[in-house]
Amino acid sequence: MFSQAMNDQYDIGIAGGGLAGLALSIQLARMGHAVVLFEKEEYPFHRVCGEYISNESRGFLTELGLDPDSLGVSSISTLQLSDKNGKLLQQELPLGGFGISRYKLDAQLAKLAKETGVSLFEKSKVNDIVFTGNEFVIDTGKERCTVKIAVSSFGKRSNLDIKWKRPFASAKSNKLNNYIGVKYHIQGDFPKNIISLHLFNNGYCGLAKVEGDIYNLCYLTTADNLQQCGGDIGKMESTILSRNPHLKQLFEQGRKCDEKPVTISQISFDKKQQVENHILMVGDAAGMITPLCGNGMSMALHASKLAATEIHQFLSGSISREVTERNYRLAWDKQFAARLRMGRRIQSLFGNQRVLSALMNIGRRLPFIISYLVKKTHGKPF
């Protein structure tokens, strides 16, 4: 049985309803365009993310119709870093930010998208998007529709990356790929306004308060670390991660809200193209910054604003498809290319604990270096 979207014609079709896709859909629907958005999961749902959002996004979210304060977010002003032996460094964050679970944030945005008139199909996984010369055909197996312009905002890695043979998806193992991510929500007596990042061998683990009395504990490490522990996450936490005394304490004192963590694998920070087969890539699908920088969500939201501006002009007939694609690429590069380069450099250091510890020692004595790195990996309010 095909659902109502079959044979429908929309102005714009979006694959993936994370922050990038949802924010884009709302902006374009407000501008008067017919928007269809496909999300393979059903809201609300948990996903791997540190759930700390830089304040550079606060104004944008409010304009979108989602005032962060009304969602009960927690305010975060300080960064705490520890090296793998637990030696601490603490520093005020230049802009600061807030914590909110993706479970709540994405569901609220999805609700707003529906209220704004977006045709939002959940449990609909896009199988392909084909450019026919003048329009695109989007196929989910359940739905099939044609759109004038198509966007992929399907995140770090999707079935379509494999299908379209995007180079990062088949790259050999290197310093920038083959990472895994693990997330828990926990409760306990932890500082409320601090985002902590604790390093361990080949990885780092963050702790930040989200809404209510819940904290997000999320880490990124190499697939190799997990293999060394026979694929046993608990064993990896009690051995490799717990060598950092702060993490040992966190795992011992934190009460887990769910029995099992949410996990993802095959995370890659390799370069990606921002336009593929005339499809605009937005959010992590266009390029992923290392989570250590805590800026991926703001980048996804900001990129949705850049894409909305160009798509609106295209749909209004002011610019051609070719110019739309070129403008988007240029705008994306101008905003994010330098941040991603810095993020990749920082991520590459993770194989070298000696350099990392030396950097942290310098940071303890010269705190402006940490502020400099934070500024280099973050943007301004948009």
Ligand SMILES: Cc1cc2nc3c(=O)[nH]c(=O)nc-3n(C[C@H](O)[C@H](O)[C@H](O)COP(=O)(O)OP(=O)(O)OC[C@H]3O[C@@H](n4cnc5c(N)ncnc54)[C@H](O)[C@@H]3O)c2cc1C
């Ligand atoms: C371990 C870790 C910690 C992080 N911590 C932070 C942090 O603290 N702060 C921060 O700012 N950023 C953080 N990030 C980065 C942040 O999570 C991402 O940058 C952000 O979620 C990107 O948003 P997006 O919309 O591009 O992708 P996503 O939020 O991943 O959304 C993509 C959506 O597409 C859907 N989808 C995929 N394929 C299909 C398909 N074929 N059809 C339909 N739907 C599809 C998925 O189900 C998903 O809902 C972290 C990332 C990791 C891995």
